[in-house]
Structures are given as structure tokens and as C-alpha cells.
Amino acid sequence: MSVLEAVIRSVAVVAAFLVLPLLVGQTEHKFMAHMQGRLGPMYAGGWHGWAQLIADAAKFVQKEDVIPAAADRGVFRIAPAVALIPYMAGLAFIPIGDGIVGADVPASAFAVLAALGVGILGHLMGGWASANKYSMIGAMRGAAQLVAYELPMVLAVASVALAAGTLSLSGIVEQWQPWWLLWQLPGAIVFFIAALAEINRTPFDMPIADSEIVFGAFTEYTGLRFAFFLLAEYAGIVVMALLFTVLYLGGWAGPLAASLGVVWTLLKAWIIAAIIVWMRVSWPRLREDQLHRLAWVWLIPIALFQLALTAVVVVMTR
Amino acid sequence: MSQGPFAFVAGLAGGLRTTARTMRRTAITQEYPDVLPDLPPRSRGVIALVEENCTSCMLCARECPDWCIYIDSHKETIPATTPGGRDRQRNVLDRFAIDFALCMYCGICIEACPFDALHWSPVFELAETDIRDLLHERDRLAKWAQTIPPPQPLDPAAPDPAELAASRKPARPARPAADGAAAAERPARPERPERPARAERPDRPPRAERPAGAERPERPAGAERPARPPRVEPTERSMPLPRPQTDDHGAEAPRAAAPGAPAAPEAAAAPEAPATAGEDATTQVLPTVASDPVATDGPGAQA
Numbered sequence: 001m002s003v004l005e006a007v008i009r010s011v012a013v014v015a016a017f018l019v020l021p022l023l024v025g026q027t028e029h030k031f032m033a034h035m036q037g038r039l040g041p042m043y044a045g046g047w048h049g050w051a052q053l054i055a056d057a058a059k060f061v062q063k064e065d066v067i068p069a070a071a072d073r074g075v076f077r078i079a080p081a082v083a084l085i086p087y088m089a090g091l092a093f094i095p096i097g098d099g100i101v102g103a104d105v106p107a108s109a110f111a112v113l114a115a116l117g118v119g120i121l122g123h124l125m126g127g128w129a130s131a132n133k134y135s136m137i138g139a140m141r142g143a144a145q146l147v148a149y150e151l152p153m154v155l156a157v158a159s160v161a162l163a164a165g166t167l168s169l170s171g172i173v174e175q176w177q178p179w180w181l182l183w184q185l186p187g188a189i190v191f192f193i194a195a196l197a198e199i200n201r202t203p204f205d206m207p208i209a210d211s212e213i214v215f216g217a218f219t220e221y222t223g224l225r226f227a228f229f230l231l232a233e234y235a236g237i238v239v240m241a242l243l244f245t246v247l248y249l250g251g252w253a254g255p256l257a258a259s260l261g262v263v264w265t266l267l268k269a270w271i272i273a274a275i276i277v278w279m280r281v282s283w284p285r286l287r288e289d290q291l292h293r294l295a296w297v298w299l300i301p302i303a304l305f306q307l308a309l310t311a312v313v314v315v316m317t318r
Numbered sequence: 319m320s321q322g323p324f325a326f327v328a329g330l331a332g333g334l335r336t337t338a339r340t341m342r343r344t345a346i347t348q349e350y351p352d353v354l355p356d357l358p359p360r361s362r363g364v365i366a367l368v369e370e371n372c373t374s375c376m377l378c379a380r381e382c383p384d385w386c387i388y389i390d391s392h393k394e395t396i397p398a399t400t401p402g403g404r405d406r407q408r409n410v411l412d413r414f415a416i417d418f419a420l421c422m423y424c425g426i427c428i429e430a431c432p433f434d435a436l437h438w439s440p441v442f443e444l445a446e447t448d449i450r451d452l453l454h455e456r457d458r459l460a461k462w463a464q465t466i467p468p469p470q471p472l473d474p475a476a477p478d479p480a481e482l483a484a485s486r487k488p489a490r491p492a493r494p495a496a497d498g499a500a501a502a503e504r505p506a507r508p509e510r511p512e513r514p515a516r517a518e519r520p521d522r523p524p525r526a527e528r529p530a531g532a533e534r535p536e537r538p539a540g541a542e543r544p545a546r547p548p549r550v551e552p553t554e555r556s557m558p559l560p561r562p563q564t565d566d567h568g569a570e571a572p573r574a575a576a577p578g579a580p581a582a583p584e585a586a587a588a589p590e591a592p593a594t595a596g597e598d599a600t601t602q603v604l605p606t607v608a609s610d611p612v613a614t615d616g617p618g619a620q621a
Contacts (some may be wrong), residue, residue: 015508033345034345035340035341036338036340037340037343037346037347038347039349042349278334278337279334280332282330282336282337283333
């Protein structure tokens with residue numbers, strides 16, 4: 001890989017990282033509004049408020065960057081970057097078409113999961129450095145949530161990798177067949193729920209539960225740093241939706257896959273993101289103990305059952 | 319989850335179904351700056367002034383809870399129109415202003431105005447960039463008078479408006495001044511509670527059929543209250559205003575009785591005396607007329 005190619009790939013990943021979360025955010029604006037009988041943004045940009053999130057970004061840039069007096073300044077400042085960068089790294093490993101991937105590595109499924117696990121460090125650092133009890137509680141909730149849900153998620157991904165016989169995401173898509181939808185269904189459900197919990201989306205948004213602990217680890221953040229945390233949340237939706245598409249929905253598989261592969265991947269991922277938004281509008285937040293009960297009593301046994309089922313089928317068919 | 323996982327999942331699906339159904343419906347949002355909202359009738363936007371009706375009586379300014387109404391006026395003399403007549407005086411309004419930075423839109427001034435000079439207008443776009451610009455003078459208040467909507471039609475089964483009901487009653491003749499001579503007998507009043515209630519004498523003739531003689535004629539129930547003195551009627555009130563027949567205004571009766579009866583304490587001692595108070599009820603019809611919307615179709619025509 002030449003330097004030029006590396007630069008082009010990096011720029012493409014960064015561009016996707018900046019555009020796709022905005023698309024998801026706009027989808028959320030509009031879906032949420034219409035599901036609540038409203039219209040949502042209608043002015044920014046002219047046509048149905050398409051530029052609302054760009055206007056929001058411009059607003060965040062202008063805001064004062066406040067750091068609390070008691071805060072650990074250095075940690076407080078780099079925490080948003082620590083929360084944001086892992087999602088960008090994860091995005092680079094996810095293929096969206098045949099051979100269209102930021103960085104093609106052999107064990108890309110492993111690499112994506114490893115990168116996503118780092119994101120919570122940003123929340124922990126921000127929550128600790130803010131010197132605020134709500135930030136602290138939010139960060140601790142987020143960490144406990146990640147520990148609880150990382151396990152079923154990894155087990156579910158392991159099941160798919162076992163079925164495909166490879167840890168490469170591109171390889172998994174190539175091996176994928178439609179009947180896997182049924183075969184891997186329990187694992188897909190577990191993965192989806194665990195992904196929701198990892199990116200702190202409703203009904204698993206206790207780390208930022210605004211009715212209980214203000215805004216969790218982001219309570220003391222303002223301006224651009226706060227916007228980075230928000231961008232990390234929507235980048236998380238993008239990464240998780242793409243990952244779900246690649247692992248369970250066959251990625252770019254579909255009619256005219258040779259020329260329309262990227263469109264299929266993005267369309268499937270967009271539908272997944274829309275479902276995530278739909279859930280946010282429809283459901284209330286779980287209690288903290290219910291969250292952990294769900295993970296340990298339901299998800300992990302189901303994931304283990306899926307792993308055993310996959311192993312039995314693989315042994316019998318090969 | 320206490321009812322098992324299936325009920326739990328059914329509940330989740332119900333939530334998704336509800337939001338999806340809402341999404342299929344048209345949003346109810348009114349895009350306000352582009353589309354003006356559908357305001358309800360009798361919408362209370364801003365207070366408008368019909369200058370022609372204002373007599374500078376200051377009632378609104380005095381009733382205003384936060385003193386946001388400013389009124390300046392002076393008196394002008396109107397020369398007599400007939401030789402040997404008396405010059406008259408009238409108030410001329412110099413300034414009428416409402417400070418909408420102070421106004422809390424309670425509408426008490428509108429209720430208080432006896433001449434329907436103040437009205438609710440549905441105009442609501444009142445924002446200014448400086449709080450001092452919220453003090454609006456009479457020209458602006460009068461401009462809002464153009465926007466006062468016509469009154470709403472009455473409900474199908476509503477009772478007749480007070481003016482109509484009053485106009486159907488026979489006119490009341492003027493009281494002779496000779497009755498005033500008997501006013502000295504007032505102390506006999508405490509016997510009044512023994513009087514039969516009004517409903518017990520439905521055969522009482524309308525007042526117009528009674529002779530307007532100097533002596534009070536014998537009523538059917540007159541023998542039971544021989545000590546009741548004739549009432550004093552202000553002589554300058556020559557216009558025969560109708561009296562209400564219903565008991566709806568019974569609660570207002572003691573208040574209305576006060577101006578007609580110089581011995582006010584006795585009048586207050588008999589609160590359930592609508593029949594007697596009714597003779598002075600001309601004062602009580604006026605506020606009713608003033609606050610009734612039907613009576614106010616004038617401002618639209620005047621504006």
C-alpha cells in the first residue's frame with residue numbers, strides 16, 4: 001500500500017465518519033418528530049431542514065469552552081477524542097462493498113470489537129475528570145454496562161465467525177447465505193440488544209439518563225467537546241448498524257450485487273439505524289438493575305446456546 | 319418482566335405499533351411564521367381601545383392590578399345650545415396608553431369598562447426589541463380595534479341576551495316623588511323577614527297595569543306587611559328601564575339596592591329581597607349589558 005493510497009483511504013474513512021452520523025442524526029430528527037406528531041426541523045438549508053445538523057455544529061463551534069475549576073484539565077480535554085477515535089478506527093475495518101474497506105485486515109471482526117471497547121474509556125475519563133457526581137455516576141454506569149454487554153456481544157460474533165470459518169468481515173459476507181437469517185437469529189437478537197447497550201441508546205441509556213443524572217459523563221461539557229461526544233454516539237449507531245448488516249444481513253448481498261453492493265450495505269444499515277431510532281421513540285429506559293439482569297440472565301445464556309447450535313451445525317455439515 | 323417474557327415482548331411491540339401509527343398520520347404542527355395559527359374564538363391576544371367609547375372615567379386604570387394603564391384627560395366646556403341654557407362639560411381624552419411590559423393580560427380593565435371602550439383583540443404578535451417600546455399609545459391601541467372580531471353567535475339553547483329579555487318586559491312608569499315623604503318610616507324594616515317569598519305570590523300583576531297613583535295600591539299580599547315603607551326613587555332617573563323578573567340576579571340584588579336606598583344598612587340586612595331590590599334594578603341591568611358580547615357589536619361598526 002503506497003502512501004498515496006493510505007492517504008486516500010484515510011480521507012475516505014474520515015469523510016464517511018463525518019457524513020454517515022449526520023445522516024443518522026437527521027433520520028432521527030425526522031423519524032422522532034413524525035412519530036410524535038411533529039414536523040421536526042423545517043428551516044435550516046431550505047428543504048425540510050436538511051442542514052439542521054450542520055447548523056447545530058456551527059452553533060457548537062461558537063460556544064464557550066468551559067472547564068470546571070475542580071476538573072482534571074488535561075484528562076477533561078482529551079476525553080472526547082478518546083471517545084470518538086475508536087469509532088473511527090472501527091469504521092475503517094468494516095467493509096461496505098466487495099473490497100471496499102478502509103483497512104483490510106485478516107481478523108477485522110476482532111479488530112472492530114477491540115476498537116469499540118476502547119470508546120468507553122472516553123466516557124470514564126470525562127466522568128472522572130469532570131469532578132461532578134453526576135458525571136461520575138454516569139461514567140460508572142457506562143463502564144458497568146459495557147462489561148455486562150461486551151460478553152454476549154463477543155459470543156454472538158464468535159458464533160457468526162464460527163459459522164463462516166473466518167474472522168474477516170469480508171470473508172463472513174462472502175460465506176453468508178440467506179438461511180443464516182434463521183440459523184443465526186438468536187445470535188442476531190443478542191448482538192442487536194448488546195449493541196444498543198454498548199452505544200448507550202434507549203432503552204439502555206442509563207449512563208446519560210437525563211432525568212436522573214443530568215447528562216451523565218457529559219454533564220460538564222460544552223461547545224465542541226460536547227459535540228464530539230454526541231458525534232461519537234451517532235458514529236456508534238453507524239458502526240453498530242454496519243456491523244450488524246455485515247455480520248447478519250449479508251452485507252452487500254442482494255440483486256445486482258456486483259454494481260449495487262455498496263448501496264445494499266448502506267440501505268440495510270440505514271434501516272437498522274432507523275429501527276434503533278424507532279426504539280428510542282417507543283420505549284422507556286430500563287432500570288439499572290433490570291439492565292444487568294437482562295444481560296446476565298437472558299442474553300449470555302442465549303448467546304451460549306447460539307454458539308452451541310452453530311458448532312453443532314458446522315460439525316454436521318462439514 | 320413480572321408477567322413473563324411474552325407479556326414483556328408484547329408490551330414492547332405495542333409501543334412500536336403506537337409510534338408507527340402516529341408516524342403515518344399527518345403532523346398537527348402549524349408552521350407558524352409561514353401559516354397563521356387557527357386562533358379560537360374570543361382569543362385573548364391584546365387589549366384594543368375604541369376611543370369613541372372612552373369617557374376617561376379611569377375605572378380601567380384603577381382596576382388594573384399592576385397599574386399599567388395611563389390616562390390623561392381634560393375637561394372642555396360645551397356652550398349651551400339654547401338661550402339661557404347651561405353650559406355643559408365633557409371629558410376629552412388626551413392620552414391612553416397601556417404598558418404591555420407590565421400588563422399581565424388579566425382582562426380586568428375590559429370587564430371594568432362600563433362603555434365597551436376596551437376589547438380583546440386576537441392580535442398576538444407584540445414582540446419588541448426594547449422593553450420600552452412595549453408602552454403602546456392610543457393610536458396603536460385604536461389600530462388594534464380594527465381587528466376585534468364580531469361576537470360569537472349564541473349557543474342554540476342559550477337564554478336570550480339581557481337586552482332582549484329586558485326589552486320584552488313592559489315599561490315601568492316613573493315613580494311619583496310623593497313616595498319620598500314616607501321615607502321617615504324606615505325603622506319599621508326589621509319585620510321584613512316575615513314577608514312571604516317572591517315565588518309565593520305569582521299572581522302579582524305586572525307593574526305597568528298598576529295605577530301609578532300617589533298611594534301605594536293594595537297588593538294581594540299587602541296586608542301581611544303593613545309596615546313596609548314606600549321606597550325612595552331618585553327623581554332624576556326618568557327613563558323607565560325594565561326590571562328583571564328572573565331570580566338570576568338575586569345575588570346581585572343587595573349590591574344593586576344600595577344606591578337606591580339611602581339607608582343602606584337596612585338594605586343589606588335583607589339580602590334575599592329581590593322583589594324590593596328589583597325596583598332599583600335599573601342599576602343592575604347596566605353592567606350586564608356592558609359585559610354581554612351581543613351588546614358590543616357597536617365597536618365593529620364604529621371602528
